[in-house]
Amino acid sequence: xxxxxxxxxxxxxxxxxxxxxxxxxxxxxxxxxxxxxxxxxxxxxxxxxxxxxxxxxxxxxxxxxxxxxxxxxxxxxxxxxxxxxxxxxxxxxxxxxxxxxxxxxxxxxxxxxxxxxxxxxxxxxxxxxxxxxxxxxxxxxxxxxxxxxxxxxxxxxxxxxxxxxxxxxxxxxxxxxxxxxxxxxxxxxxxxxxxxxxxxxxxxxxxxxxxxxxxxxxxxxxxxxxxxxxxxxxxxxxxxxxxxxxxxxxxxxxxxxxxxxxxxxxxxxxxxxxxxxxxxxxxxxxxxxxxxxxxxxxxxxxxxxxxxxxxxxxxxxxxxxxxxxxxxxxxxxxxxxxxxxxxxxxxxxxxxxxxxxxxxxxxxxxxxxxxxxxx
Numbered sequence: 001x002x003x004x005x006x007x008x009x010x011x012x013x014x015x016x017x018x019x020x021x022x023x024x025x026x027x028x029x030x031x032x033x034x035x036x037x038x039x040x041x042x043x044x045x046x047x048x049x050x051x052x053x054x055x056x057x058x059x060x061x062x063x064x065x066x067x068x069x070x071x072x073x074x075x076x077x078x079x080x081x082x083x084x085x086x087x088x089x090x091x092x093x094x095x096x097x098x099x100x101x102x103x104x105x106x107x108x109x110x111x112x113x114x115x116x117x118x119x120x121x122x123x124x125x126x127x128x129x130x131x132x133x134x135x136x137x138x139x140x141x142x143x144x145x146x147x148x149x150x151x152x153x154x155x156x157x158x159x160x161x162x163x164x165x166x167x168x169x170x171x172x173x174x175x176x177x178x179x180x181x182x183x184x185x186x187x188x189x190x191x192x193x194x195x196x197x198x199x200x201x202x203x204x205x206x207x208x209x210x211x212x213x214x215x216x217x218x219x220x221x222x223x224x225x226x227x228x229x230x231x232x233x234x235x236x237x238x239x240x241x242x243x244x245x246x247x248x249x250x251x252x253x254x255x256x257x258x259x260x261x262x263x264x265x266x267x268x269x270x271x272x273x274x275x276x277x278x279x280x281x282x283x284x285x286x287x288x289x290x291x292x293x294x295x296x297x298x299x300x301x302x303x304x305x306x307x308x309x310x311x312x313x314x315x316x317x318x319x320x321x322x323x324x325x326x327x328x329x330x331x332x333x334x335x336x337x338x339x340x341x342x343x344x345x346x347x348x349x350x351x352x353x354x355x356x357x358x359x360x361x362x363x364x365x366x367x368x369x370x371x372x373x374x375x
Contacts, residue, residue, distance in 0.1 A: 097366040131168075221252045
């Protein structure tokens with residue numbers, strides 16, 4: 001009986017231990033670099049931990065896994081499902097860069113992180129170091145977008161563009177695009193619809209109308225509606241109109257379908273991952289599948305979400321409040337492993353992701369949240 005009791009206690013420790021839920025490693029540079037760990041569980045064949053598969057009704061699933069001896073008398077053995085734990089590892093590097101004025105634009109374009117402050121100073125960062133900066137005179141920068149190996153600066157008032165070429169020199173683009181330009185989008189090489197356009201790819205400019213341009217910046221089509229946001233999802237261009245409608249368009253902006261939602265008037269922005277389209281609103285987030293059907297509605301958010309990125313099978317949703325971060329896993333369930341008491345995020349205004357993590361701007365400061373997802 002003593003051996004049985006010891007076996008039970010040891011197995012309970014394996015099942016219910018929470019000692020590994022968080023790990024913390026301090027660095028030599030206080031307040032600058034800190035490592036924090038959170039865990040989540042993913043089914044796989046591993047011996048790192050077990051939980052009892054009791055009364056699940058999934059006989060086919062149970063048969064794949066081993067049995068353990070009965071604990072008491074002649075009861076049937078209980079079967080277990082082996083799991084492997086993966087960790088989201090966070091490293092927060094404060095003050096990667098500081099501008100002279102508040103940051104209003106933050107973009108990742110090819111190998112550069114592009115920062116623009118409220119006085120229209122443009123900074124190009126590579127590997128977290130400034131390699132070039134520009135003071136743009138008599139030209140308000142409303143957005144930046146990468147296209148055709150160049151970086152385009154958008155000015156809504158004059159309706160013209162400036163470009164930063166491959167030699168990192170600024171040139172004027174002597175073409176009137178559209179009035180009151182606000183945003184630019186490039187989604188990579190598009191599907192070819194015309195055999196004469198061997199490498200068709202498009203630049204989208206949002207203003208009083210929405211214009212699609214080819215690689216020579218000639219107008220391919222113009223959609224006479226004011227869009228708030230564009231996204232590419234499931235080989236469609238998805239547009240959020242100012243009236244709250246969600247439109248599905250071809251690559252060259254031909255209307256294919258309109259999606260209407262009850263809460264459309266409160267929609268603010270669009271985001272996407274490989275498998276989900278995300279519609280943000282003032283107090284909720286809608287997740288749509290590849291058939292454009294709602295599969296998750298996150299309601300009654302205390303603070304409106306301002307920015308969303310998808311990284312390592314997770315959605316990171318940032319509000320402008322201090323510490324305002326919500327994380328949803330690949331099943332769209334909340335992941336609460338982010339150590340908010342250890343990493344105190346400032347008020348976030350802009351974010352942009354790269355392959356290793358997320359750049360975050362707060363007033364004049366640029367920070368970096370490195371995120372790894374590994375066993």
